[in-house]
Amino acid sequence: GIQVEQSPPDLILQEGANSTLRCNFSDSVNNLQWFHQNPWGQLINLFYIPSGTKQNGRLSATTVATERYSLLYISSSQTTDSGVYFCSGSARQLTFGSGTQLTVLP
Amino acid sequence: GAGVSQSPSNKVTEKGKDVELRCDPISGHTALYWYRQSLGQGLEFLIYFQGNSAPDKSGLPSDRFSAERTGGSVSTLTIQRTQQEDSAVYLCASRDDRVDYEQYFGPGTRLTVT
Numbered sequence: 001g002i003q004v005e006q007s008p009p010d011l012i013l014q015e016g017a018n019s020t021l022r023c024n025f026s027d028s029v030n031n032l033q034w035f036h037q038n039p040w041g042q043l044i045n046l047f048y049i050p051s052g053t054k055q056n057g058r059l060s061a062t063t064v065a066t067e068r069y070s071l072l073y074i075s076s077s078q079t080t081d082s083g084v085y086f087c088s089g090s091a092r093q094l095t096f097g098s099g100t101q102l103t104v105l106p
Numbered sequence: 107g108a109g110v111s112q113s114p115s116n117k118v119t120e121k122g123k124d125v126e127l128r129c130d131p132i133s134g135h136t137a138l139y140w141y142r143q144s145l146g147q148g149l150e151f152l153i154y155f156q157g158n159s160a161p162d163k164s165g166l167p168s169d170r171f172s173a174e175r176t177g178g179s180v181s182t183l184t185i186q187r188t189q190q191e192d193s194a195v196y197l198c199a200s201r202d203d204r205v206d207y208e209q210y211f212g213p214g215t216r217l218t219v220t
Contacts, residue, residue: 033209041216045208045210094149094199094209095151097148098147098148099148
């Protein structure tokens with residue numbers, strides 16, 4: 001099956017800093033999603049982005065399908081951005097990476 | 107509109123007992139998925155329902171796990187003779203395959219086997 005590798009595994013930022021999270025896939029995926037898992041465990045959809053670039057407020061994402069990677073950009077980070085960020089992709093069921101644990105300090 | 111709902115939110119059971127977990131997908135979504143997330147881990151696929159097709163059970167970890175989806179809507183995940191290693195958060199997701207592959211997750215059921 002597809003392998004999903006996320007980096008970095010852990011990231012600590014000061015409030016206001018920018019960051020880039022990366023997701024690499026071992027094979028082509030025909031859909032890709034980014035999620036934020038909040039401290040209560042709820043998975044929040046950030047982006048559905050099989051290819052191209054999307055932006056939503058302080059967050060944006062880029063997927064280069066031909067090179068099998070995706071990037072999530074967080075600008076002007078806030079403490080509420082803390083949590084685990086997952087990328088996932090596949091054809092039918094999603095295969096998840098192991099996540100990036102983000103901590104934003106006030 | 108209403109999102110994916112799951113019940114119960116928490117379940118504590120004794121080893122060896124059977125449990126049933128319920129998922130109500132978003133209305134009109136034809137595809138439904140079950141995943142499991144162990145403490146500090148990513149999500150592990152369990153089973154996938156698509157319309158009237160036979161379910162994809164390739165992720166079920168043992169024959170103690172089963173799931174059904176009645177009337178193309180509500181789904182129940184059953185774990186028989188629970189073991190301590192079954193302790194995890196069980197997440198359900200649904201999607202509208204008339205649109206795209208984007209999945210939407212419920213809040214999960216936290217299962218603790220003592």
